[in-house]
Amino acid sequence: MAKMLTLGFDLQQATTLSAPFSDFTKDNETDKYIQTLLNYGITQGTSATTFSPYTDVTRGQMALFLYRTLQKNENDFYIISVE
16 A cells, blocks of 8 residues: 555655654565655554554545545645546
8 A cells, every 4th residue: 555655646755764663664665665654644553653564454544545645745636526
């Protein structure tokens, strides 16, 4: 999910890792994408000390991540209609 949003919306990728989560390994290839979403304020983790990177993302969570990404993104993305 983090990689899809970062690459799909052309977000500026994080170059340093500073996440405060105990389950943030900092040696996984997806960590830079997770850190990017943290930097943009798109995600906050599942608690103050955990991110839960291997937990399934619900439809509601994904909708919220998309909404936040659209709000933070500097490009001109907008929703025409929803069916």
